[in-house]
Amino acid sequence: MKNKENFENIGRYFSQMYRKGRIFYSQELKKFGLGSGQSIFLFQLYKKDGVSQDELANTLYIDKGTTARSLKTLEEAGFIKREVSDSDKRVNIVRLTEKGLKLEPEITAVLKEWDRILAHSLSEEEQKTLLTLLKKISDSNLMK
Template sequence: MIIDDNDKGLGFLIAETARLHRKLLDRRLQPFGLTRAQWAVLAVLVRRDGRTQSEIAEELEIEKPTAGRLLDHLEQLAWIERRPTPADRRVWRVHIPPAARPRIAAVADVVRDTRHVMVQGLSADQQLLLVRQLGAIKTNMVAALGEAAGDPG
């Protein structure tokens, strides 16, 4: 494959695909009053309820104040609730209240459907190969960023 700055190659396709995914998902989450970022917080809590704001921020690779703003909004809409930790009053745990679980299940269905739209027409083997290849590309980029961070020039 020829790599040319004027060609709409791999980097363009990855970026454009990601942009379109974000746009479609945001559109589909709008009726729930959610954004992708807010859904990401909820997805973290679905996997393990009762995390702290710091743990959520770390897993999502976002700053703690950003996580705090997302949590504030989700709490206002009754998607989550914060509870004090008995062992340490400074630490609050974030939980999904029982009343929000059916709404979260409905949102999860929308997210799953959006993922199916993305891979429509690809066989299971092709999907697996694509995930592996994108994972390898991500690993290469993380390594390159690590090298660049250590490069004094």
């Protein structure tokens, strides 16, 4: 094992970026009445609206209880609506409301701004390499 002073931990940097991102999102999304915990669901619904609550939880790797609480908050704020599926009464389908849809450009701009902040000191080639490596890590089966 390496000397403690020389030990680099990849997870530490992921953790730092995650925490800094949550702070950034919290500050930027506060004006819309959103927290960083709810925004991830809106980001996903902007990609694919009208999905089941379970699909959202699985896609985002968030447990069902946390998903239900976040969606309840979004629903109470008028950003989404949950409807019982016609084909399976046990399934809730999550859809953006007009209020949620109207915010898409502003919410997406916040996401793009965070990406710009993260990549500001990287060349275009470094950004491409980083994105390729992050996709590779994310797509790998981390939990066996």
